Amino acid sequence: MIKTRLKKRRPKIVVIGGGTGLPVILKSLKEKEADVTAVVTVADDGGSSGALRETLNAVPPGDLRNVLIALSEIPQVHKDIFQYRFQSEDESLSGHSIGNLIISATADMKGNIYEAIQILAKMMLVKGHVYPAAEEPLVLNARYMDGTTAKGESHIAQSGKLIDYVALSCVGEPHPIKASRKVVSAIMDADMVVLGPGSLFTSILPNLMIPDIGKAVMATEANVVYIxxxxTQLGETEGMSDADHIDVLHRHLGEKFIDIALANIGKVPAEYVEEEQSTENLLQVEHDFKGLKKAVPHIISDDFLEIRNHGVYHNGEKVAEEIFRTAFNSQRAFKNF
Incomplete structure (x- = not known):
């Protein structure tokens, strides 16, 4: 049976992910007056977030900090203070941003990350909802194609091996991993669920491998969109097309659950590909239209490129426009493909 949902209000859009791509999309959706909920990964163990996580045994704050800023309506100077990062010569504070310290301190004061984020969201005039994917720090584990394994989000991509599968484990005594409060209800009540943009194995899948979240994404009446x-990314997705990315997502959850693929067909200039090769990025992801057509019911393809700050990014405004229009106007879901 094809499912329908009329849109007579601001569309409820849940965006799931982490990393640097997520805030760009969230900021643009906020500007379009969507009812936005962000579900943010808690498996990061690198940089300032990793240091605070290890010291305080706390949920890493970095991705949550960037999402709060993206949805905040406080003056820019206040955002700049929240984002300020201490320099390397500052010894014990080296590399830490003020926002990371505030989030960690608030979580320590309240005893949990969920309440901390809700308090800070009110203080920062956040337009929308921000939820950690879980209320405890999680460990990302990877199995490579050769059968070897690695542990820790920041270490997985360093082996140079192709990743076969990722899974989560908890810190300390084994116990069931649960989604943060309100995450599942937000997904089930959404008009659209958006995955990405972000690192496939280390930003998107860490959320979906929380059992409650994975089940909710597969069961929701909402259209599920993958950006x-x-x-491609070094140590994660070398040689993978856009259709390959979706196949990995489907394989991890055991069924086809993505309804719409939003794919870039703009050509990245050669000079930017060469420049990106010196960082964590490699080459442009190949657009495999035939593969996508087999994997998902609906494809939105366009030139979504934005070249800025000497790097290649999604054009947040253009992507948000497609997401908002599809969420608002669509009266049929693409389930039962």
Whole structure:
């Protein structure tokens, strides 16, 4: 049976992910007056977030900090203070942003990350909802194609091996991993669920591998959209097309659950590909239209490129426009493909 849902109000859009791509999309959706909920990964263990996580045994704050800023309506100077990062010569504070410290301190004061984020969201005039994917720090584990394994989000991509599968484990004594409060209800009540953009194995899948979240994404009446990455990533997705990315997602959850693929067909200039090769990115993700057509019921393809700050990014405004229009106007879901 084809499911329908009329849109007579602001569309409820849940965006799931982490990393640097997520805030760009969230900021643009906020500007379009969507009812936005962000579900943010808690498996990061690198940089300032990793140091605070290890010191305080706390949920890593970095991705949550960037999402709060993206949805905040406080003056820019206040955002700049929240984002300020201490320099390397500052010894014990080296590399830490003020926002990371505030989030960690608030979580320590309240005893949990969920309440901390809700308090800070009110203080920062956040337009929408921000939820950690879980209320405890999680460990990301990877199995490579050769059968070897690695542990820790920041270490997985360093082996140079192709990743076969990722899974989560908890810190300390084994116990069931649960989604943060309100995450599942937000997904089930959404008009659209958006995955990405972000690192496939280390930003998107860490959320979906929380059992409650994975089940909710497969069961929701909402259309599930995957924003395909523009560039491949070193240690994660070398040689993978946009259709390959979706196949990995389907394989991890055991069924086809993505209804719409949003894919870039704009050509990345050669000079930017060469420049990106010196960082974590490699080459442009190949657009495999035939593969996508087999994997998902609906494809939205366009030039979604934005070249800025000497890098290649999604054009947040253009992507948000497609997401908002589809969520608002669509009266049929693409389930039962």
């Amino acid at each position: 395909c990455n523009i560039m």
